[in-house]
Amino acid sequence: xxxxxxxxxxxxxxxxxxxxxxxxxxxxxxxxxxxxxxxxxxxxxxxxxxxxxxxxxxxxxxxxxxxxxxxxxxxxxxxxxxxxxxxxxxxxxxxxxxxxxxxxxxxxxxxxxxxxxxxxxxxxxxxxxxxxxxxxxxxxxxxxxxxxxxxxxxxxxxxxxxxxxxxxxxxxxxxxxxxxxxxxxxxxxxxxxxxxxxxxxxxxxxxxxxxxxxxxxxxxxxxxxxxxxxxxxxxxxxxxxxxxxxxxxxxxxxxx
Numbered sequence: 232x233x234x235x236x237x238x239x240x241x242x243x244x245x246x247x248x249x250x251x252x253x254x255x256x257x258x259x260x261x262x263x264x265x266x267x268x269x270x271x272x273x274x275x276x277x278x279x280x281x282x283x284x285x286x287x288x289x290x291x292x293x294x295x296x297x298x299x300x301x302x303x304x305x306x307x308x309x310x311x312x313x314x315x316x317x318x319x320x321x322x323x324x325x326x327x328x329x330x331x332x333x334x335x336x337x338x339x340x341x342x343x344x345x346x347x348x349x350x351x352x353x354x355x356x357x358x359x360x361x362x363x364x365x366x367x368x369x370x371x372x373x374x375x376x377x378x379x380x381x382x383x384x385x386x387x388x389x390x391x392x393x394x395x396x397x398x399x400x401x402x403x404x405x406x407x408x409x410x411x412x413x414x415x416x417x418x419x420x421x422x423x424x425x426x427x428x429x430x431x432x433x434x435x436x437x438x439x440x441x442x443x444x445x446x447x448x449x450x451x452x453x454x455x456x457x458x459x460x461x462x463x464x465x466x467x468x469x470x471x472x473x474x475x476x477x478x479x480x481x482x483x484x485x486x487x
Contacts, residue, residue: 272305273305273318273319273322273323275288275289275302275305275319280324281319281323281324282323282328283320283323283328285319285323286316286317286319286320286323286361287316287333287358288303289305289311289315289316289319290313290316290358290390291335291356291358292311293311293312293313293315293316294310294311294312296356297311299311305318305319306318313390316358316361317361332358332359332416332421332423333357333359333423334355334356334357334358334359334413334414334416334423334425335355335357335358336427337355337356337392338352338354338394339353339429341427341428341429342427342428342429343430344429344430345430345431345432346429346430346432347431347432348403348404348405348431348432348433348440349397349398349399349403349404349431350397351396352394352395352397353370353372353382353394353395353397354392354394355368355370355393355394355414355425356392357388357390357391357392357393357414357416358390359390359416359423365387365388365418366388366389366416366417366418367385367387367416367417367418368384368393368414368415368416369381369383369385369414370382370385370393370395370412370414371412371413371414371415372397372403372410372411372413373410373411373412374402375402375405375408375410375464376402376464382395382396382397382398383395388416393414401463401464401465402464402465404431404440404465405431405435405464405465406431406432406433406436406437406438406440407430407431407432407433407434407435408430408431408435409429409430410428410429410430410431411426411427411428412427412428412429413425413427434485435468436448436468436481436482436485438452438465438466438468438482439451443487444482444485445486445487446486449479449483451466452466452468452474452478452482453479456474456475456476457473457474462474466478468481468482469481
């Protein structure tokens with residue numbers, strides 16, 4: 232009887248030790264997982280790597296341009312801003328990773344259509360360097376004839392949104408026309424240039440930009456025929472580098 236009790240107690244002790252080891256192991260695994268989650272809070276896109284793309288994802292979800300999301304508030308201070316992007320970048324896995332400048336099209340969106348003639352503004356969001364050093368920025372557009380025009384230069388810029396107006400001259404008010412535009416950012420070490428497109432609203436034959444193709448467009452073309460005045464591409468609706476009776480015929484065919 233005494234021997235049986237000792238054996239039974241011994242078995243209980245062994246079982247208790249095993250249970251304690253299992254519990255201890257579970258706690259260790261849980262703690263490891265929690266620590267891992269804490270360490271990986273900078274991996275905001277959950278791809279297993281902390282790199283530039285995580286920092287950029289935080290930047291484009293900052294409070295000034297997007298609703299607050301705690302996922303991107305990596306410093307847990309109640310807002311998402313440049314400091315959070317910088318913190319992610321500081322904790323990247325590869326500290327030798329280069330920082331590629333990024334210029335994002337804001338307005339009009341890339342490949343958008345039915346855009347005003349001309350659009351009120353061209354806007355870009357620049358995420359140029361994580362150190363928030365100063366850089367220079369230019370916004371440009373191409374006329375329908377392919378000529379590149381600098382619309383505005385900005386100096387001593389920091390990361391953020393930049394806008395400039397589009398002139399209302401004839402080169403920028405062609406209807407149903409695709410315009411290319413873009414931006415260039417540069418500092419002492421890096422530069423990037425991007426280009427976008429938008430398509431204007433209305434008809435190419437609506438040369439007076441009044442929302443319809445009518446007799447007044449014919450009058451305008453007649454007044455601007457090449458034999459009488461300097462060539463103006465707005466009135467060259469068939470794009471043959473001349474303004475003449477052929478353009479008037481095109482408008483007549485397309486009257487509303």
